[in-house]
Amino acid sequence: MFDHAWLRRGADRPPLVRWSRRLVVLATLSLAALALTTTASGATDKIVRTQGDESFVPNSKIMATLKFTPGHLVVRSGDTLTLQHSDKSDEPHTLSIVNADEVPSTIEQVFECGEPGTVCDDVFSLFSQEPTTATFVNGPGTGPGIDGRLDTLVVFPGESISEPVTAPAGTTLRFICAIHPWMQGRIDVQ
Numbered sequence: 001m002f003d004h005a006w007l008r009r010g011a012d013r014p015p016l017v018r019w020s021r022r023l024v025v026l027a028t029l030s031l032a033a034l035a036l037t038t039t040a041s042g043a044t045d046k047i048v049r050t051q052g053d054e055s056f057v058p059n060s061k062i063m064a065t066l067k068f069t070p071g072h073l074v075v076r077s078g079d080t081l082t083l084q085h086s087d088k089s090d091e092p093h094t095l096s097i098v099n100a101d102e103v104p105s106t107i108e109q110v111f112e113c114g115e116p117g118t119v120c121d122d123v124f125s126l127f128s129q130e131p132t133t134a135t136f137v138n139g140p141g142t143g144p145g146i147d148g149r150l151d152t153l154v155v156f157p158g159e160s161i162s163e164p165v166t167a168p169a170g171t172t173l174r175f176i177c178a179i180h181p182w183m184q185g186r187i188d189v190q
């Protein structure tokens with residue numbers, strides 16, 4: 001059976017994962033302006049960048065400031081969403097659509113995400129084999145593109161990946177990184 005260790009930092013040292021999530025310093029939401037480019041068709045390319053870093057000083061500090069920037073996007077149905085790995089860590093990230101009530105809202109929910117039965121585990125289970133490069137996986141039962149639960153973009157350092165947002169106008173999509181579930185965002189589709 002596929003082992004999701006690639007998605008779990010230090011799978012051989014779960015206590016560190018637990019504590020890193022417990023002690024994580026939540027990044028403040030950035031209000032940085034959307035980076036926009038307009039294509040010939042008039043569709044707009046919206047970019048979400050991962051930013052921040054992690055640090056660990058034995059017996060002193062463990063901290064993560066990894067975040068999505070921006071964390072709130074307004075897109076038109078049909079626009080292309082690009083996820084770009086722009087942070088200082090060497091870890092992959094996912095941008096995974098989840099239900100609003102699945103977005104972790106407590107520290108406990110953040111560090112438990114990934115355990116069996118959680119939405120993070122549902123994301124990991126999408127992968128029949130270990131990805132090694134930027135990938136889009138369509139959530140089961142959803143339409144093509146980004147429109148529903150578990151639709152997932154994955155990026156590794158130095159990479160970006162683009163996929164159209166196909167959800168109809170009026171949809172609100174919530175997303176998290178399944179690897180670092182304090183990384184959270186929202187897409188309002190117009």
Ligand SMILES: [Cu+2]
Pocket residue numbers: 066092093094177178179180183
């Ligand atoms: Cu992440």
